Amino acid sequence: MLHNLKDLEGYTISATDGDIGRVKDFYFDDHAWVIRHIVVETGDWLASRKVLVSPQAIQYPDWSGNRLPVAITKGQIRHSPKIDTDKPISRQHESQHLSYYGYPHYWDGDDFRDIKLPPALLPPATSISKAASKARQSTEVITMRAQQTLRRDDDPHLRSCKLVTGYNILATDGEIGHIDGFLVDEVDWSIRYLIVNTSNWWLGHQVLIAPQWFKDVNWVKQTVSLSLDRQSVMDAPVFSTTEALDRQFESALYAHYQRDAYWPEDALRAGHMV
Numbered sequence: 345m346l347h348n349l350k351d352l353e354g355y356t357i358s359a360t361d362g363d364i365g366r367v368k369d370f371y372f373d374d375h376a377w378v379i380r381h382i383v384v385e386t387g388d389w390l391a392s393r394k395v396l397v398s399p400q401a402i403q404y405p406d407w408s409g410n411r412l413p414v415a416i417t418k419g420q421i422r423h424s425p426k427i428d429t430d431k432p433i434s435r436q437h438e439s440q441h442l443s444y445y446g447y448p449h450y451w452d453g454d455d456f457r458d459i460k461l462p463p464a465l466l467p468p469a470t471s472i473s474k475a476a477s478k479a480r481q482s483t484e485v486i487t488m489r490a491q492q493t494l495r496r497d498d499d500p501h502l503r504s505c506k507l508v509t510g511y512n513i514l515a516t517d518g519e520i521g522h523i524d525g526f527l528v529d530e531v532d533w534s535i536r537y538l539i540v541n542t543s544n545w546w547l548g549h550q551v552l553i554a555p556q557w558f559k560d561v562n563w564v565k566q567t568v569s570l571s572l573d574r575q576s577v578m579d580a581p582v583f584s585t586t587e588a589l590d591r592q593f594e595s596a597l598y599a600h601y602q603r604d605a606y607w608p609e610d611a612l613r614a615g616h617m618v
Contacts, residue, residue, distance in 0.1 A: 346536055346589055347407075349379075349505055349526045356411045357384045357397055359418045367412070368394065370526075371433065371502040372535060373450070374563070377555040379533040380438075380450070380502060382412075383429050386421070394429045395421055399533040400447050416445065433502045503563070513540050513553070514569045520545050520577050523568070527552070527589070536606070538568075539583065545574070550583045552597060554606075576601070 349370055357364045369383035381396040401414040425440045427433060435451070442449055511523045521542035526535050537552040553570065560569040570577075581596050583589070591607070598605045 345530050346527045347530055348539070348585060349528055352412075354410070357382070358411055358413045359416055359421065360414075361417050361419075363387075364395070364397070364414070364418060364421055365390075369429070370505040370528075371396070372505060372526075374501055374503045374561070376450075377535045379528055379535065381433075381441075383504075389418070390422060393426075395424060396427060396429070396433075396441055397421075398442070398445065398447055401445070405530065420445070435501060438502065508566075511566045511568055513538075514567055515572055515574045515577060516570070517573050520570075520574055521551075524550065525585075539585070540577075542577070546578065549578075550585070551577055551580045552583050553577075554603070556606075557601065557603065572601070 353367050353369075355367045357367060365384045365386040367382055368385045370379050371381040371383065372379050379399055381398060384395050384397050386393045386395060397414055397416070401416050403413050403415050405412050425437070425444055427437050427441060439449060505526055509523050509525065512519055513521050513523065521540045521544060523538050524541035525539035527537040527539065528534065529536050535555055537554055540551050540553050542549045542551060553568075557570060557572070558568055559571040561567075562569070580600050581593060583593075594607075595605065
């Protein structure tokens, strides 16, 4: 089932021992286009602090009741690492957050916490001055490399859905609209589609574009480029937030753009999305 993230704003996040707060925003991984964290406003019980909650913690969502129960306690939230959600979240901060809750790291490569200075490079007290100086220089080199790795890991890779909303969408022959929302899959919290508002090109028209169809994203200029022309987007099935999004609509969408669907072939007959 797909959900419009705008509809989830304001949902109550409830811990095992009481309500934590309400959903304010979502952070997605700009490589995989998957929601990694939910930004929750805690309210008065924690001085209206904003905290991160991983979708991994969600258990049995109550979609009709606008409530997302999570398998953590209010105490865990209270003592969780503080992160300024109004600033870009670094890989280092995210690593601390995931480690605190015991969640696995979803990215590849070595984690910065694995960097250690080899004991052999620390000169013994009885070493002569020349050996000590050489060892100290080696230690400084390794420390410098470790710091470079830390700075690399500090590069922001998470994006706020609220901040990305409004980015301009560029076809091969000009602008076609802007991002107006996100449709996320409740199974793995992947962003299946961006809702594109084309009202600045033609009146009252919304279309869906999958992240896999992007040619490039310029985070500085706040633009998304497609390898599609305006006419192909104009001729795509029209999307409406007031109507059900079923597999038939998705099939027509993928067929229009001549793309392979993300679901198994037999899923075409097995249920639908709301």
